[in-house]
Amino acid sequence: MSPHKVAIIGAGAVGSTIAYTLVLKNVTTEILLVDVDQAFLEGQVLDLSDTASVSSCKIKSASLKEAGQADIILVTAGAKQKEGESRTSLVGRNYCILQSVVEGMKPIRSDAIMLMVSNPVDTLTQIAQELSGLPMAQVFGSGTYLDTTRLRGLLSHILDVDSRSIHAYVLGEHGDSQFIPWSTASIAGRPLIDIQEFQKMDKELVRIKVAGKALKIIKLKGATHFGIGACASDLCESIILNKNQIRPLSVFVPRLGCYLSMPAKLGTTGIKEIYEIPLTEAEEELLQASALSIMSVLSRV
Ligand SMILES: NC(=O)C1=CN([C@@H]2O[C@H](COP(=O)(O)OP(=O)(O)OC[C@H]3O[C@@H](n4cnc5c(N)ncnc54)[C@H](O)[C@@H]3O)[C@@H](O)[C@H]2O)C=CC1
Numbered sequence: 001m002s003p004h005k006v007a008i009i010g011a012g013a014v015g016s017t018i019a020y021t022l023v024l025k026n027v028t029t030e031i032l033l034v035d036v037d038q039a040f041l042e043g044q045v046l047d048l049s050d051t052a053s054v055s056s057c058k059i060k061s062a063s064l065k066e067a068g069q070a071d072i073i074l075v076t077a078g079a080k081q082k083e084g085e086s087r088t089s090l091v092g093r094n095y096c097i098l099q100s101v102v103e104g105m106k107p108i109r110s111d112a113i114m115l116m117v118s119n120p121v122d123t124l125t126q127i128a129q130e131l132s133g134l135p136m137a138q139v140f141g142s143g144t145y146l147d148t149t150r151l152r153g154l155l156s157h158i159l160d161v162d163s164r165s166i167h168a169y170v171l172g173e174h175g176d177s178q179f180i181p182w183s184t185a186s187i188a189g190r191p192l193i194d195i196q197e198f199q200k201m202d203k204e205l206v207r208i209k210v211a212g213k214a215l216k217i218i219k220l221k222g223a224t225h226f227g228i229g230a231c232a233s234d235l236c237e238s239i240i241l242n243k244n245q246i247r248p249l250s251v252f253v254p255r256l257g258c259y260l261s262m263p264a265k266l267g268t269t270g271i272k273e274i275y276e277i278p279l280t281e282a283e284e285e286l287l288q289a290s291a292l293s294i295m296s297v298l299s300r301v
């Protein structure tokens with residue numbers, strides 16, 4: 001394998017789970033972990049280094065400057081939601097953290113790929129792109145990839161089909177204004193709207209369960225981290241192995257003027273193409289409303 005460095009800023013629940021998943025995948029040669037809490041960081045690095053028996057990936061603590069020279073930079077640093085709190089309420093605190101992280105990494109390698117995870121992810125991705133000066137194709141957020149995984153998992157249970165064989169997306173904001181374009185969902189080329197079990201399904205209940213899953217987990221255990229660990233490490237693998245996978249990611253959509261989730265092709269150079277799904281008029285309205293909601297958060301910072 002050619003040498004590949006992945007830097008993870010923020011070694012908390014999300015950052016360490018992404019690191020652990022990447023170590024087990026064995027797709028990168030080195031992981032650099034960065035955190036403001038040096039003792040905690042040392043503990044996380046020591047603990048993660050005990051995975052050496054199953055992986056040749058080396059794990060080290062690093063400075064922001066070193067992280068700025070990695071092939072892929074993931075940002076997971078920042079405050080997380082408390083029970084009942086929305087992602088957008090984190091924007092002020094996480095904007096300040098992001099600003100210090102990006103400044104600390106400068107000069108950032110001009111071909112680095114920056115993957116944003118901290119919330120509110122759409123707003124912070126736009127800010128990260130502006131602050132870093134990296135091209136838009138190289139800065140994107142995990143967006144509604146996790147929500148889409150949640151949707152497919154729920155549909156798999158209801159329709160009794162493996163979730164990876166269900167083509168359905170959650171689009172828009174990774175937040176309250178996200179929506180499901182049901183008209184585009186399919187299994188083996190058959191639109192879901194033509195399938196009897198789907199017609200009987202309570203679609204509003206599915207939407208509420210998908211959009212509310214993060215807060216349900218936070219209420220029960222304080223944080224979500226396994227799902228995003230799987231999603232973010234899959235995205236790193238797609239970049240490192242130039243897999244050209246299509247994933248719903250927070251990307252800049254010029255006609256909407258902001259970052260939000262759309263299916264996008266991901267490879268070594270970052271976002272290679274955005275695939276705008278053909279939407280019904282009602283779905284297009286939901287997309288526009290989601291863009292407005294993201295832009296109103298952006299205008300608060
Ligand atoms: N996009 C998504 O799908 C998801 C996003 N998240 C978001 O990820 C973020 C992190 O969540 P957790 O890991 O659970 O929180 P956490 O509290 O466990 O970890 C955050 C870490 O960031 C570190 N940190 C704070 N300021 C820093 C700075 N200036 N430089 C470097 N490190 C710094 C803290 O010391 C801490 O270790 C939150 O914003 C959360 O909402 C969480 C799950 C899914």
Ligand SMILES: CC(=O)C(=O)O
Pocket residue numbers: 087119146214224
């Ligand atoms: C916390 C968060 O954004 C999620 O689990 O979806």
